[in-house]
Amino acid sequence: MALEKELETFKAKLPELNGQEGKFALVHGDQLVDVFGTYEDAIKEGYKLFQLDPFLVKQIQATEQVQFITRLLVAPQ
Amino acid sequence: MPHFTLQFGAEGPVVTAMIGPSGPRLLALVAAKRPVPTMVQIRALIDTGATCTCVDPSVLKQIGSTPTGKALVHTPTTAGVPQQVDQHDISLAIPGATPSTPPLAVPTLAVTEHVLAVQGIQALIGRDVLSACLLTYNGSMNLVTLCY
Numbered sequence: 001m002a003l004e005k006e007l008e009t010f011k012a013k014l015p016e017l018n019g020q021e022g023k024f025a026l027v028h029g030d031q032l033v034d035v036f037g038t039y040e041d042a043i044k045e046g047y048k049l050f051q052l053d054p055f056l057v058k059q060i061q062a063t064e065q066v067q068f069i070t071r072l073l074v075a076p077q
Numbered sequence: 078m079p080h081f082t083l084q085f086g087a088e089g090p091v092v093t094a095m096i097g098p099s100g101p102r103l104l105a106l107v108a109a110k111r112p113v114p115t116m117v118q119i120r121a122l123i124d125t126g127a128t129c130t131c132v133d134p135s136v137l138k139q140i141g142s143t144p145t146g147k148a149l150v151h152t153p154t155t156a157g158v159p160q161q162v163d164q165h166d167i168s169l170a171i172p173g174a175t176p177s178t179p180p181l182a183v184p185t186l187a188v189t190e191h192v193l194a195v196q197g198i199q200a201l202i203g204r205d206v207l208s209a210c211l212l213t214y215n216g217s218m219n220l221v222t223l224c225y
Contacts, residue, residue, distance in 0.1 A: 002143065002144045002163060003144055003145075003146075003147060003163075007147050007161075039185065039187055040101075040184075040185040043099060043101050043102075043145065043166050043185055044101045044185075046101075046145065047101040047102055047104065047105040048101075048105075051105050051108065051109055052105055052106070052109055052111070052143070054143065054144075054145075055145060056145065056146060056147065057145055057146050057166075057187075058146055058147065064149055065149075066149045066150065066151050066159045067127075067128045067129045067148050067149065067150045067151070067189065068126070068127070068128045068150075068151050068152075069126070069127045069128070069129070069131060069150060069151070069152050069189075069191065069201065069203075070124075070126035070127070070152070070153060071122070071124055071126055071127060071193075071196075071201055072131075072152040072153065072154060072191055072192075072193075073153075073154070073195065073196065074154065074191070074192040074195065076150055076152065076154075076155065076160045076162045076191060
């Protein structure tokens with residue numbers, strides 16, 4: 001799966017992000033690049049710094065909010 | 078407030094929408110001198126049962142999207158255990174009622190990737206988009222009005 005390394009980095013850095021809940025972290029490889037107030041700002045900076053290379057944007061939440069989609073008939077891959 | 082009203086049938090409130098790369102990705106594609114994909118016209122179901130907007134992988138492939146996020150998702154098929162799925166940044170536009178009415182446009186939207194084409198639709202418009210709208214569902218007349 002894509003972005004496995006970035007997700008690991010995000011999880012490892014999460015304790016350091018205490019107090020930034022609701023903001024969006026930009027992660028590239030094993031580097032937490034910065035934290036942004038909005039999703040759009042984090043995405044903009046990601047493309048500006050890394051162009052089309054993989055990067056992860058993820059909201060900082062002490063307990064990750066799970067999305068609910070009742071309509072799906074096919075299991076996520 | 079711009080709005081449109083839609084007469085729907087048995088499949089529910091399905092709208093025609095346009096999906097393309099997000100604004101920031103578009104700029105990155107241009108800077109990298111890569112082909113810029115055109116917006117793809119899709120059928121999308123307005124779905125208050127979806128907390129987030131979802132798009133079929135075939136559409137994401139057409140616009141050359143790659144994941145920029147991960148999300149935990151519960152569906153009827155995940156048996157109570159949320160699963161990690163890919164998230165993409167896209168742009169979404171739903172045309173207004175008339176050519177002079179502005180579209181419902183979201184230039185940068187996080188969407189999750191799910192197989193939907195088997196249901197005859199390519200996207201679910203979830204509550205993340207609807208949270209900025211006024212949705213009226215008139216079941217007795219099969220009408221939906223979306224103000225945005």
